[in-house]
Amino acid sequence: MNTENNMNKFDYIVEQFADLQILRYKVEGFESLTLEQKKLVYYLSEAALEGRDILFDQNGILNLKIRRTLEAVYLNYDGDKTSRDFLAMEVYLKRVWFSSGIHHHYSTDKFVPDFSEEFLERAIMSVGTSFLPLEENQTVEDLCKEIFPVIFDASVMPKRVNQADGEDLVKTSASNYYCGVTQKEAEDFYSSMKSDDNHTPVMYGMNSRLVKEDGVIKEIVWKEGGEYGTAIKKILFWLDKAMAVAENETQKEVIRLLMEFYRTGDLKAFDEYSIQWIKDTDSRVDFVNGFIESYGDPLGMKASWESIVNFKDMEATHRTEVISENAQWFEDHSPVSPDFKKTEVKGVSAKVITAAILAGDLYPASAIGINLPNSNWIRSVHGSKSVTIGNLTDAYNKAAKGNGFRDEFVYSDYEKELMDKYADTTGDLHTDLHECLGHGSGKLLPGVDPDALKAYGSTIEEARADLFGLYYMPDVKLVELGLTPDAEAYKAEYYSYMMNGLMTQLVRIEPGCCIEESHMRNRQLIAAWALHNGAEDNVVEMVMRDNKTYVVVNDYEKLRVLFGRLLAEIQRIKSEGDYEAARALVEKYAVKVDPKLHAEVLDRYRALKLAPYKGFLNPVYTAVRDAEGNITDITIDYSEGYAEQMLRYSREYSNL
Numbered sequence: 001m002n003t004e005n006n007m008n009k010f011d012y013i014v015e016q017f018a019d020l021q022i023l024r025y026k027v028e029g030f031e032s033l034t035l036e037q038k039k040l041v042y043y044l045s046e047a048a049l050e051g052r053d054i055l056f057d058q059n060g061i062l063n064l065k066i067r068r069t070l071e072a073v074y075l076n077y078d079g080d081k082t083s084r085d086f087l088a089m090e091v092y093l094k095r096v097w098f099s100s101g102i103h104h105h106y107s108t109d110k111f112v113p114d115f116s117e118e119f120l121e122r123a124i125m126s127v128g129t130s131f132l133p134l135e136e137n138q139t140v141e142d143l144c145k146e147i148f149p150v151i152f153d154a155s156v157m158p159k160r161v162n163q164a165d166g167e168d169l170v171k172t173s174a175s176n177y178y179c180g181v182t183q184k185e186a187e188d189f190y191s192s193m194k195s196d197d198n199h200t201p202v203m204y205g206m207n208s209r210l211v212k213e214d215g216v217i218k219e220i221v222w223k224e225g226g227e228y229g230t231a232i233k234k235i236l237f238w239l240d241k242a243m244a245v246a247e248n249e250t251q252k253e254v255i256r257l258l259m260e261f262y263r264t265g266d267l268k269a270f271d272e273y274s275i276q277w278i279k280d281t282d283s284r285v286d287f288v289n290g291f292i293e294s295y296g297d298p299l300g301m302k303a304s305w306e307s308i309v310n311f312k313d314m315e316a317t318h319r320t321e322v323i324s325e326n327a328q329w330f331e332d333h334s335p336v337s338p339d340f341k342k343t344e345v346k347g348v349s350a351k352v353i354t355a356a357i358l359a360g361d362l363y364p365a366s367a368i369g370i371n372l373p374n375s376n377w378i379r380s381v382h383g384s385k386s387v388t389i390g391n392l393t394d395a396y397n398k399a400a401k402g403n404g405f406r407d408e409f410v411y412s413d414y415e416k417e418l419m420d421k422y423a424d425t426t427g428d429l430h431t432d433l434h435e436c437l438g439h440g441s442g443k444l445l446p447g448v449d450p451d452a453l454k455a456y457g458s459t460i461e462e463a464r465a466d467l468f469g470l471y472y473m474p475d476v477k478l479v480e481l482g483l484t485p486d487a488e489a490y491k492a493e494y495y496s497y498m499m500n501g502l503m504t505q506l507v508r509i510e511p512g513c514c515i516e517e518s519h520m521r522n523r524q525l526i527a528a529w530a531l532h533n534g535a536e537d538n539v540v541e542m543v544m545r546d547n548k549t550y551v552v553v554n555d556y557e558k559l560r561v562l563f564g565r566l567l568a569e570i571q572r573i574k575s576e577g578d579y580e581a582a583r584a585l586v587e588k589y590a591v592k593v594d595p596k597l598h599a600e601v602l603d604r605y606r607a608l609k610l611a612p613y614k615g616f617l618n619p620v621y622t623a624v625r626d627a628e629g630n631i632t633d634i635t636i637d638y639s640e641g642y643a644e645q646m647l648r649y650s651r652e653y654s655n656l
């Protein structure tokens with residue numbers, strides 16, 4: 001009964017500053033791994049942390065120097081550490097840690113320091129030179145001259161990734177992927193390479209910096225013995241240890257091929273590694289470590305360094321398997337006309353993983369799903385691996401619990417209790433039903449153009465998948481399958497769905513704008529349609545209390561009937577390609593926003609002072625050794641703080 005209370009003892013929220021909130025995630029199930037699996041996680045985690053400095057350097061040529069200077073001041077400043085300037089510098093440094101550089105991780109705009117140049121100069125002078133990242137023969141004055149314009153002058157390196165059409169995107173982006181070359185030179189360099197190969201092209205330029213030296217354009221490759229070689233050497237050290245405790249031959253080969261890639265920098269070796277990685281589906285532990293995503297390069301070629309180590313969440317993966325094994329039953333029993341049902345339907349089962357360590361471009365801000373590799377030809381020939389990271393979503397949910405959001409927007413204690421008790425489970429379950437069954441259900445009538453609904457197609461498709469899930473949430477079948485704990489649980493999802501669709505999702509819309517994104521349109525479409533069509537029976541209503549608007553669900557059973565009716569109609573529209581009906585529904589219910597309600601919701605949300613961006617601290621893994629030095633266990637600890645973790649990483653994994 002009190003499991004919820006016990007769970008809350010874990011502190012999900014660490015701290016908040018600027019527009020950021022730092023959270024912890026829990027590595028549920030780590031203790032139940034075998035010793036060999038724990039060692040594998042440990043070695044791969046070390047390999048992940050050793051690459052940290054690579055991303056700082058990729059994000060900007062002076063990032064490491066600035067980070068180290070500020071860390072030296074932060075630790076050794078002999079003045080007043082409670083002064084306004086010092087505290088503002090502390091926030092700035094925390095943001096630099098978070099973004100692996102001086103640009104915002106999401107907008108890529110340069111941070112504006114809230115402390116003075118004079119303060120920083122005085123502070124740096126007060127720190128002993130041995131603490132500062134001085135190059136040979138460099139004075140402290142030189143160091144200040146080098147980094148101050150980059151920190152304080154808004155016109156220097158204003159954006160990490162510039163995408164403004166018409167400008168030289170390479171020259172105007174502060175990321176460190178090109179040096180001395182123009183956009184045209186870079187594009188010409190790579191287009192001449194690409195013409196050589198066609199069916200199985202490697203990802204050209206992915207693991208190198210393009211530079212112009214003495215008029216010659218060439219790649220400086222990131223590999224052992226090359227650029228970033230000192231960090232890569234340490235990564236290789238840990239990968240080698242990991243290979244020795246790999247779970248099976250397939251995984252051993254994955255690690256061996258990755259090491260070969262790091263040693264040679266050969267992109268063909270990277271493709272071989274990627275293909276082998278797709279094949280490794282039986283191992284419990286899995287990982288990514290390398291140059292992966294190219295969002296940081298305005299030309300979309302150079303890949304930022306990242307790593308994640310994880311293991312399969314057996315229980316959650318079992319849940320998606322149970323759903324997809326029963327796909328035919330759900331299809332047969334849906335309220336849709338038999339003409340539009342599939343006679344044979346296949347569910348999709350998704351793998352859910354537990355993150356054990358995050359690094360590089362996945363730390364502290366992380367994705368909650370992964371779909372790799374990125375190579376197009378490998379994806380089409382060999383497929384890909386797609387996973388959702390369950391424990392990060394869970395941490396987001398748990399952290400949001402105490403933030404005042406529900407207290408502000410949920411109508412009464414009755415709904416709050418429902419949500420506290422069930423919403424995490426039912427939210428995940430609705431997502432699973434949407435993904436594993438909803439999108440795959442139903443069929444088009446013969447001759448109907450799949451694109452018949454044109455611009456309304458994706459809203460209708462999302463609504464179809466959401467409604468399929470909503471319709472089944474209360475079904476006794478879900479209790480029988482062990483997917484919901486009892487017959488009341490669905491009410492938590494019904495209430496939060498209606499509240500979100502009718503009101504709270506508006507916090508993501510700017511004043512004066514309407515709803516454009518298709519998932520958001522779909523949610524308002526369903527919620528507003530149910531409000532309107534259930535009005536006669538007062539199924540759902542919007543009530544005012546103390547000048548605040550609330551959503552109230554008066555009849556949950558009738559709400560299910562309404563969802564079933566709308567599902568049947570939406571499926572008909574899709575199956576028949578009825579464009580006019582799609583347009584009428586979307587335009588009537590999904591797009592327009594009541595400006596008065598919108599303003600109210602925005603005001604109430606702003607008053608909660610919630611941080612829009614979140615990131616995660618890692619747990620600390622420690623190897624326990626016997627007298628001979630053999631590892632007998634790996635322990636996990638969550639007590640490290642934010643600055644503490646960042647400073648430790650800077651101390652222990654300072655490889656460049």
Ligand code: ZN
Pocket residue numbers: 434439462465
């Ligand atoms: Zn969808």
